[in-house]
Amino acid sequence: MNSSTGQGNVPRRRNADHVPSIWDPQFIMSLTAPYTYEDEHAARLEVLKEDAKSLIAATSMEDPRDLLKLIDTIQRLGVAYHFEKEIKVALHLVHAYIPTDLYHTALQFRLLRGNGFSISSDVFNKFTDKDGKFMDNLREDVAGLLSLFEAAHLGIPGEDVLEEAKSFSRNHLNLLTGKLESNIAEQVRQSLDVPLHRRMVRSEARNFIEAYQRDSAKSSVLLELAKLDYNVLQATYLKELKELAEWWEDINFKEKLPFGRDRLIECHIVAVGSISNPQFSQGRKNAAKFCAIGTYVDDVYDNYGSIDELEKFIEALDRWDIKVMEELPEYMKVCYLALYNSVDEVVQDASKHLDLDVLPYVKDTWIAYCKGMLKEAQWNQSGYMPTFDEYLKNAWISIGALVLLTISYFGISESITEYLPHCIENWSTSELFYQTCLISRLVDDLMTSKAEMERGETVNSIRCYMIQHDVSEEEAQDDMEGLISYSWKKLNEMVVHNSYPLPMVKLAMDTAQCVHRIYKYGDFFATQTTQAKIDCVRKLLFESIPME
The missing domain is CATH 1.10.600.10 (Farnesyl Diphosphate Synthase)
Structure with missing residues (x-):
């Protein structure tokens, strides 16, 4: 695989022997998407979005803990981009709330900091002793430990309490994995493998939709919205891919x-x-x-x-x-x-x-x-x-x-x-x-x-x-x-x-x-x-x- 450089000398070419793609452009062009942003799917999406806005508004009038959980669910389902204004208002509401338990403290911290709101890592000091170590009575709180582990990944340089939080929660979650029911055990395994803060948005949406539909406390409105939105957005990606495949064939x-x-x-x-x-x-x-x-x-x-x-x-x-x-x-x-x-x-x-x-x-x-x-x-x-x-x-x-x-x-x-x-x-x-x-x-x-x-x-x-x-x-x-x-x-x-x-x-x-x-x-x-x-x-x- 040699070719001239144009100066009379022939350089030695290295071939890395890359394997061919298994995704043939003709296969891509043959694919169809059953869901699009057209006709009845578009109309149904609009209905579901309005229902979800009503759900956010109703929950905002109730317990701040429920509102935190709802915001987290909407974000993980991959549909938060439809409700940016509503979520911003909701986060302002929960900003002043002072949770007393580890789970909601960590959830509030993760959501506020992840969405650009000011919150100090000092909120975790109430769970530590005079030496800065997290208290022993938290070791069996699986939901709290998991929430703490996820929150700790939003730390900045110099926040020692979050480094301690990461180490403490990881160690005790690892110790508890063999004792947990299958659903929570899978959540723990996934988080220890890749924390939420490092997960790709669309992959996490698919992953969480599949987990959320097994949740007995799920919202049927949010679940249907997330599924339909995922499918019609996927159709947009497929349309783009077909255009790219045609361009790729041309060059x-x-x-x-x-x-x-x-x-x-x-x-x-x-x-x-x-x-x-x-x-x-x-x-x-x-x-x-x-x-x-x-x-x-x-x-x-x-x-x-x-x-x-x-x-x-x-x-x-x-x-x-x-x-x-x-x-x-x-x-x-x-x-x-x-x-x-x-x-x-x-x-x-x-x-x-x-x-x-x-x-x-x-x-x-x-x-x-x-x-x-x-x-x-x-x-x-x-x-x-x-x-x-x-x-x-x-x-x-x-x-x-x-x-x-x-x-x-x-x-x-x-x-x-x-x-x-x-x-x-x-x-x-x-x-x-x-x-x-x-x-x-x-x-x-x-x-x-x-x-x-x-x-x-x-x-x-x-x-x-x-x-x-x-x-x-x-x-x-x-x-x-x-x-x-x-x-x-x-x-x-x-x-x-x-x-x-x-x-x-x-x-x-x-x-x-x-x-x-x-x-x-x-x-x-x-x-x-x-x-x-x-x-x-x-x-x-x-x-x-x-x-x-």
Whole structure:
């Protein structure tokens, strides 16, 4: 698989032997959705939403504990985006409430802090002794411990009581797991595996709907609303996917660039995970296109291109002229043209909706992404092993989440237009960009480092950390988990201190949650046949929830 660089020399090409996609575009085009935002489904949705508003209003007049539980249920069912005003009013009502038990104290803390309301972690001091340890009489309170464990993940740096809460609740939940009834035992298992604060919104909606319908205290209105809303939103995602599949067939990367990963569906799931609300369809498609093209560009830099070619590609991006691609090797022309056209779509969409020229921002982050990958290619091809600190300085950019965030912000920016230019211009010093990208990089490396090293890519965070700190692979992985937790605290801090508009931080968190989901069972962009991944794809995009 050799090709000339145009200078008379023929570089050695590496082929990572990526397996083909199991999701054929023709299969995607053949799918139909039984539920849409049309006809009787749209009418029924409106009725259910009005009934749910009445339920919120009625509960607001009753016990604050019931209102807290209702807000939590609505959010976990994935329908909170219909009731933003009602939920904000309800949260104002429960803000002044002072719970006395652990369960409701932790639930109130999680809901208020997660929705941008001010609340101190000092609310948990009443459950600790003079040494700051949680009291022994809480050890058997399963609901309270589970609520405390979930709340503890919304901590910020320096909140020692929440670190103690996390350790205390985790330890005692682990001790109780063998004694619990099946439903609560499954909830505990899922939370210890992945806490709520790190779960992808649409995956959690499907998961919670299935659990909620077994709850004897469920609301039939909320359950029907959640099921129908999930199904019609899924139909929107499927419509987008069909459009993307047609575009993907037209640019024909699969045939023109056989060395790369054909991962359109995976890329659409990343877009859905980052931008889930139905009104942001164009933003989702733009994000999915970046991921699909970016995955191939990543393979060019990781495996296929010579250093000279990789540098020329960056020069071509900097000049940003369709004529420049004639100076590139044939396989790079394919990448450049697709990239150029996809960025033009983002620019045109933003110009129409925002009256803002976003080309400089998108181009700048694309160039930074490619420069980051170039640095890694130079390390790999020369055999140089950077220190861990040197690696991270580059790797938070080379993961590609920077471009994804930039494009995604332009896709949801109607409500944050005035903030965007400043935030995007200063991406290189932005904590919001850095912490989200760092989470993406470290989660990716935790799950993919072994496979990368087997195919010759020796530079990753685990390997660099092991060498710099002279520790085992297991110790390095534990420390990476610690760094990921700290980055989550920094994101939480941005909510607490109103560092950015809440929609911006929320999108960053949604992106980080998506990364946790897709790498939960291995390398989401490599593996094709694991049942966990197939189930994830089918439930998110293809299989509707049965309606009674």
